[in-house]
Amino acid sequence: MKTLTQKYIEVRERTGLICQNLQIEDYTPQSAVFASPPKWHIAHVTWFFEEMILKKHKSDHKLFDPNFGFLFNSYYNSIGERIERHHRGLLTRPKIEEVYKFRTYVDQAMVTLLESNCTEEIEALTILGINHEQQHQELLLTDIKYTLSKNPLYPKLFQKNLVSHHNTQKGWLTVDEGIYQIGHQENSFCFDNELGVHRVFLEPFQISKSLVTCGEYLEFIAAEGYTKPEYWLDEAWFWINDNQIKQPLYWKQVDDTWYHYTLSGLQPIDKNAILTHISFYEASAYAQWKAVRLPTEFEWEVASKDLEWGTHWEWTNSAYLPYPNFKTAEGAVGEYNGKFMINQMVLRGASYATAPGHSRHTYRNFFHPQYQWQYTGIRLAK
């Protein structure tokens, strides 16, 4: 089994691998308030280790640069002032080269600390930092894609398109009514929002063994689904009209053919591939059109051991709310999850962009219902 140091190094190296095809120009711009520049992600996850671990637990640690706290704090109000979120793309300095030096500097200090004096608290924080970095690895991929998609040249980052998964199962899985245990119960890492193991009663339900495909969704478009208010939540209807949404993000119709932008450039759509880059609003409208519904996060968790999942985050019809007995940790770490428990919907599963081993069947991902830029998909229930 891997040591914590090995695990640390492996995850840190994966961030570098994700960025290996980036040009220096790609690291700085921010293409939307909800997306962050690669340079910011890379520095921020490093700052997390320095701020949360080295500063407090490594007595001789000298900060690499005291300004970095201001620059690369994300949203921790308890730690202090930070640059405004929508200004992250203006940080032309420090240079990316400098940020990579910062990474190396912190990695050396972390490895020294882990090898010499690793208390339980340090171990716990390091594991949290590793998982935190894995989350940003996924955002790196989705944010880079979003920025590159704004470029009329349709740049290619990778030679081959990694996202083109097909379902291998069909039909509906039936689950019986009953009291089920929900939440993380094992003796391994999880986020605080998965804790508070509790019982939930589920009425009997059926859940699809497959995710909706591009071809199936094209039928919804062909049926003029985007112009019929009866399928849409009220706010969804305003959203598609105000933003002129007529298809999933990155889709583009040229003459009679549908294409989508991918990290390997503009590609024709494969009708048998699993649909992705869909908002909750669209997922909900599609389900309404099909006269079925989306599963709740509890139904998903219970059914997940019998289902094929892991290539797309699956929107559930559960709002992101605390479990009974949810506790917020003291201090900055306590700002990790709890304060976002409003106006967001839970996604379950994992995606192609998720770091290997990062997710699990109790994992609770969450986004606002209008966002499309994650690798999201639709699974139906009834």
Next chain:
Amino acid sequence: MKTLTQKYIEVRERTGLICQNLQIEDYTPQSAVFASPPKWHIAHVTWFFEEMILKKHKSDHKLFDPNFGFLFNSYYNSIGERIERHHRGLLTRPKIEEVYKFRTYVDQAMVTLLESNCTEEIEALTILGINHEQQHQELLLTDIKYTLSKNPLYPKLFQKNLVSHHNTQKGWLTVDEGIYQIGHQENSFCFDNELGVHRVFLEPFQISKSLVTCGEYLEFIAAEGYTKPEYWLDEAWFWINDNQIKQPLYWKQVDDTWYHYTLSGLQPIDKNAILTHISFYEASAYAQWKAVRLPTEFEWEVASKDLEWGTHWEWTNSAYLPYPNFKTAEGAVGEYNGKFMINQMVLRGASYATAPGHSRHTYRNFFHPQYQWQYTGIRLAK
């Protein structure tokens, strides 16, 4: 027992009573996108009877004015075009006198229909229309208050302030774990969002027998609760800062004394009275400060038979989502509830402004978390 006709007349008359002190000038303006002018409310609830019942079920019915559909449709996409929500305050015509004629005209037709030819469908739609009008009666009061509050003269609509309730019970009610039945089970009217009776498992919990008072909330203000991010949901923190929220709606500090605007003018705050006009964001922050939480709507429903309630809508920590087996009705009536099931929080109970007999312990009210203009209050749980 009252006949349906009697019930119809009684509810229709109550709308007139609510408006009896209004001046003609008060009927037209709209003070916020979320609030509607009294004239619009009065015409809209009447239009509902004409559009949903008379037009279809009274063969000889002549529309009072064919333009009124366009003017007074609220949000029924399936019925056709309507004026934009934020333009409701520009309707200086028809005159309020004309709108009252419209009411009389529809009332005569409705009574004729109910007395002569009342099928089960008509009965059901009439009961829906009555309940719909009761909902707008509450909005009439809250919207009028909101508009009058914008007037630096602090106008008085009523001689005495109706909202100054005190708790009569204290302490915590303990509820055991178990499977509970949720939803409307009786053979009487309810909204579609209460249907789909289903079982819910509740972990053991305690719920407060009293609502938070003004005096208790003043302690939160005195403790600088509005300036400490650790108590606030992330979006709440932005909301209070962007909107400079530093106290409940209608509160105003003059020298060292706290006042609040009421429908009987500006009044000093009674510390023992139950707090009202509070957003979910504030309710949540207050609970966080107290190191407890808000109840879920299921906990509330189970505990409600042992609790004193009915003077203030109580924010729960449940998002407004469909019950299992929730069904949307066909046609325009189906737009009543389901399409709002996103980004809103459930409130349970009733308020001083709720029409007598309108609410019940399965009733699900819902608003966005930032709204303060309803008669809302805080009940804690743990």
Next chain:
Amino acid sequence: MKTLTQKYIEVRERTGLICQNLQIEDYTPQSAVFASPPKWHIAHVTWFFEEMILKKHKSDHKLFDPNFGFLFNSYYNSIGERIERHHRGLLTRPKIEEVYKFRTYVDQAMVTLLESNCTEEIEALTILGINHEQQHQELLLTDIKYTLSKNPLYPKLFQKNLVSHHNTQKGWLTVDEGIYQIGHQENSFCFDNELGVHRVFLEPFQISKSLVTCGEYLEFIAAEGYTKPEYWLDEAWFWINDNQIKQPLYWKQVDDTWYHYTLSGLQPIDKNAILTHISFYEASAYAQWKAVRLPTEFEWEVASKDLEWGTHWEWTNSAYLPYPNFKTAEGAVGEYNGKFMINQMVLRGASYATAPGHSRHTYRNFFHPQYQWQYTGIRLAK
């Protein structure tokens, strides 16, 4: 010749005549930030007399209501706080009846003052107040029209449409080069922005004897003028696209016929009538399409004695800027004109809605280039 008291009474009565067909409901709403409610106009012009004259010059004067200063101050920063401009439509109180009592009260006090103790300063301020009220009389008409136009019922305020003037002259007037005297030189009232008589050198020019007609403007529309960027100023091009402007304000095409909303309802457009409700942006684009230009305000002033004018305000290509030696008066009266001398264009002439005798050939009206709701027209020059 009329006495000042007679003139005062006559102008004050004209305000009442303009409003005689209004319903109580019409007095309160505000349909745009740039427009004010009739009740506000009526109270504001009255407040002007009380604030600027009675308060200071009538020793025994009691304010009708001390709150009215806050409610009906328009933009005089030096006088104190006032309600925000876009909240004027929320003043359901005082009632219009009360505002008319305020008028009567002030009129009695003014007449007493004028008849008993009229110093030169009082006389000057009264004349300013009279001219101020005449300006608001024009705004009353244009603002009422704007609000009523938002009503899908197309209400009629007057039985016959007052605006349908035809040109009686044709061709071009030629003016020689030379040094001309500009500004008000007579011994009669004028606004401060007309003062500072000064010399201007004009190169020779030609100016049209007629204003552009609806029929001529329809040719511009037919030539797809609204879709061709080469005719439009850059900000104008954004303005027509952002606001979907495709015709003059109040115009509406039904099948193949063009209509416009007037104070006597929706009427077919008379091609020979003079075009009105046109922004500077549109006037400029039309001139560009015709390969000519708009006159400067100096050209207009020099040519005006030989021209027919007075039914439409005529956009000039002069920005609203101070004349040499322009002086701002001390105190609140000094806020009348000078502080608006930025980002506005000068209009010369007068319109059907201008109070008789109010304008003159040195009069400088001014509006932002995008506004269409005044009775504006186009005169060409070259």
Next chain:
Amino acid sequence: MKTLTQKYIEVRERTGLICQNLQIEDYTPQSAVFASPPKWHIAHVTWFFEEMILKKHKSDHKLFDPNFGFLFNSYYNSIGERIERHHRGLLTRPKIEEVYKFRTYVDQAMVTLLESNCTEEIEALTILGINHEQQHQELLLTDIKYTLSKNPLYPKLFQKNLVSHHNTQKGWLTVDEGIYQIGHQENSFCFDNELGVHRVFLEPFQISKSLVTCGEYLEFIAAEGYTKPEYWLDEAWFWINDNQIKQPLYWKQVDDTWYHYTLSGLQPIDKNAILTHISFYEASAYAQWKAVRLPTEFEWEVASKDLEWGTHWEWTNSAYLPYPNFKTAEGAVGEYNGKFMINQMVLRGASYATAPGHSRHTYRNFFHPQYQWQYTGIRLAK
């Protein structure tokens, strides 16, 4: 005397010199809608030569990349679609290296063309392109400064601060009344907005021989000039309040000392240095406070031969409008100046950032009254 080819090469090289200290990261981000990224400027001025000259006049010219028209067109509607202005900062590709290759490619083609087959039209367009590039050189400096100023690290681009000019003259210059000739009359290059030589009559005036210094402006701040509405134009008053403007751009008070951000980092303010980065609104308020005024552009032009100027653009109180007989050129080149003649104020002179030899005493620069990011200053008149 230099040949056109020499001049071409010299100006093109100066662009490279301006950027020599930039890091690759600095080239891409856009820090405001009104500012453009360095990469965009560099590519755009190059595209101008390819689009306006090589494409039409060099028969064998192959476009470097056909997509560049879409990417680097600024505002020429007649040439075709272009990316939205506020998206210029998202162009991570082409890389800056590629853009420099584009420059070299176009330079080689241009030199070949100029040396072999330089018609009068090519010569005229090349001179226009050179002047166009010089204008962007100034914007490069001001836009880079604006972006770097957003960085909390206060980066230094140059070792020494280039902007710290002192007045060498004092007192007022008196100019007599008379008819003066305005506009470019020489047989050399000028922009179309300087043409249309015409006569203007000026009343006698006095104009300051010096520009306002930082120390003088600090007196205005100390006198609470930013909180007194009587000094401000109405729109200026809203602007300073909405944007919390309390000092010139880049100024920052730390304890009791005033600093300003410069391209050589944060520096203490030199009270004797000439004030810069001031909006028209502030210039106008300062003049009002001093009970004098800004000169008109005609006064400036007449006085300029007796004045010291060239380190700061000087706001005039003239709106940017066409001269009599102003003609717009045919085609894309005609979009250069005329379409911006609305809502902008004229600046005269030149600044430290202006390319040597670029400006002249008839030169008309123009910006909206709220902009501060150019090297602007204040000269008074009376």
